[in-house]
Amino acid sequence: DISTDHNDTDTENANEQEHSIDDVGEEEEEDSINNIDDDEENKKDSTDDIGDDEEQEQDNMTNIFNQLDDIELDDDELDDAPELINCGKNDEYNSDSDSDDDEDDDEDDDENNKDQGAPGAPTKEKETEQEEEQGWKTVPHRHNTRGNKRDFSHLFNMQGKNIDVKHVFDDAETFEPVAPTQNIINDTHNHMMATKACFAQLGTKAGIKEFGQEAVAAIMNEVKQLEGKKCFKARAIDELTRQERERALRSITLVTKKRSGKIKGRTVADGRGQRDYIPRDEITSPTVSTEALMISLAIDAHEGRKVSTADVEGAYLHADMDEKVIMKFEGDMVDYLIAVNPEYEKFVHTTKSGKRILYVQLLKALYGCMQSALLWFKLFTSTLVDMGFEINPYDMCVANKTINGKQCTICWYVDDLKISHMEQIVINSIIIKIEERYGKMTVTHGDTHTYVGMDIHFKGNREVTIAMIDYLTECIEDFGEDCSAIVATPAGRHVFESNPDCLKLSEERRKKLHSIVAKLLFVAMRARPDIQVPVSYLTSRVTKADEDDWKKLKRMLQYIHSTINMKMTLSVDDLSIIKTWVDASYATHADMKSHTGANITLGKGTIYARSLKQKLNTKSSTEAELVGASDICPQAIWTKYFIEAQGYKVKDNDLYQDNMSAQRMEKNGRKSAGQKSRHINIRYFFIKDRVQNGELNIIHCPTAKMIGDFFTKPLQGTLFKIFRDIIMGIKHFSCLDDPNT
DSSP: OEEOOOSSSOOTTOOOSTTOOOOOSSOOOTTSSSOOOHHHHOOOOOOOOOOSSHHHHHHHHHHHHHTSOEEOOOHHHHHHOGGGTTGGGOTTOOSSTTHHHHHHHHHHHHHHHHHHTOTTOOOHHHHHHHHHHHTOOOOOOOSOOOTTOOOOGGGOOOTTOOOOHHHHHHTTTTOOOOOOOTTGGGOHHHHHHHTGGGGSSBOHHHHHHHHTHHHHHHHHHHHHHHHHTTOEEEEOGGGSOHHHHHHOEEEEEEEEEOTTSOEEEEEEEOGGGGGGTSOGGGSOOOOOOHHHHHHHHHHHHHHTOEEEEEEOTTGGGGSBOSSOOEEEEETHHHHHHHHHOGGGGGGOEEOTTOOEEEEEEEOBOOTTSTTHHHHHHHHHHHHHHHTTOEEOTTOTTEEEEEETTEEEEEEEETTEEEEEESOHHHHHHHHHHHHHHHOOOEEEOSSEEEETTEEEEEOSSSOEEEEOHHHHHHHHHHHOSOOOSOOSSSSOTTTTOOOTTSOBOOHHHHHHHHHHHHHHHHHHTTTOGGGHHHHHHHTTTTTSOBHHHHHHHHHHHHHHHHTTTOOEEEOOSOTTEEEEEEEEETTOSTTSOOEEEEEEESSSSOSEEEEEEOSSOOSSHHHHHHHHHHHHHHHHHHHHHHHHHTTOOOOEEEEEESOHHHHHHHHHGGGGOOGGGGGGHHHHHHHHHHHHTTSOEEEEOOGGGOGGGGGTSOOOHHHHHHHHHHHTTSSOGGGGGOTTO
């Protein structure tokens, strides 16, 4: 299971990040269906330059695999490859394939500088004194020393091997992975096919080979932008200590073709090495939550606001780097930089092997550095505060300001902005002020927008529709089989059942299933909640998928093909009333765990929906209902607080359940708990306190009207269609009161 951890290296495809989809397996996060590895949710890491000559090809092959994050091996694989266990502790390890040679060359150059009395040359004594003074010891640069994950990057040294990368991909359709040998990591062909994600974007030479002069122009434009924004300053090698050279981040220049057909270059820093000395929890940056964005869109439609979306060009590069970070350019990128600024020539260091290196100190928060996202967030937040906006304390990426007696709201996801107000002239004035600070933005006005992957249309009747048809079409095309058969539901009755004797998928097909499920999860949480039930199951199967899982995925894609143009509609009845339906299906999984389903709405459609397997086994259906309510209750309370922070008073926050015993315990606590229920008192006391505080109302709902039931099991027939239409906003939930429904 290969997991790619990036730091918003390239935000072109939005993936959520914080919002990121993380670690697929048996365990699930409380706020998601099931976790999914972010190697397939967002494929952002890429290859470096692929050379034409043998030596360059070997070096760059190593760089390709160095961009893969961590490789987790199970105990059986470790037993088969005992020599890998301690590789993370290799004192001689460095990330570049020829970096050891470079260091030797650097040491020789330092020695020569010392003999010649070169000014500023760091002596051994000077470095030792500096180390003792600063309290650190020089350690070789290593990637990722987190937890139980080990780094095997240094094993991708392809000396003596000639690999034709293009030929490998020509064989993609017919490739069959071989069984791991004792030296499993060096099985390059198998490994490359299993990790095709790393080729989503191309390095400079591969990009030029693919796109020609368009790629050259894109790279030059990127270099000019970096130079124009004064992102870094060159540093001579004799100005750097040994530790600074070892910690220097490699620059990676990527070439990619956008959906519009435009060829774009992007230079990022390989910030993985910073994990050794920067705690991740100290540089986490927020993005607008999906629930906050949905509520904001519903309010925009309800009040008839004007809406504009904008993209801040090179957002991170506006933020100043807050510490000393050294990065190095190598190979052809050095020549590109010198072509833009000839002054860099005198700072170029040439090793004895002839490799040209340019060390620079970052002055701006370059994409790829671990702290860049947080630096940009702080900068943009401070800009809005200076403009008089107030940050919503329940979502730090939503800001409000009263202008001309009406509220102006800005939501942002990294560098993508959504601005709404009743008057377009007010929105235009806000955009002008932001552009004065951050330069010209790409702005879209009107009723139709594409924002964070969602196609949004304000219908003008207090309703807004959300669709993600392009993503769904890609999933069907990627599957590679005919999905034109018409089916009425996305899953059969036995979707939660698994056969331990079923034939496992080949690695290639498993990877394909993994990728498609990751995309469907992204869509299900935003525009198509009607497919959450099968998605919730398949996300727990991506690492051990079998032929039955492949059939379940095909069934879901057939349903999607049949309903490809279906959109979710959101509207608001009354911003003072929030309605939540929670239900649980008892012991529905093979391990006898129950399944929770929930839906929160303000009118038509759903602003929050979840279908998730419970984390613990329960002894009764009442207990399962209580666990489900306990899991969803915090979201219902958050929704109330968020809406009130937006300036709207919530008078009713209703939570509907169909289990009377669970409701009595939630309202009365221990008074309604029998001998068999005392062990779950923490959960019902949590809900009981919220009910007594007036934050929540517990209301009984007949099972026939329990919308949450839709997310607990694969419904069929008429009941599926009725609940599906309510959840997707095709019908209002009040239709359940119609005796003819």
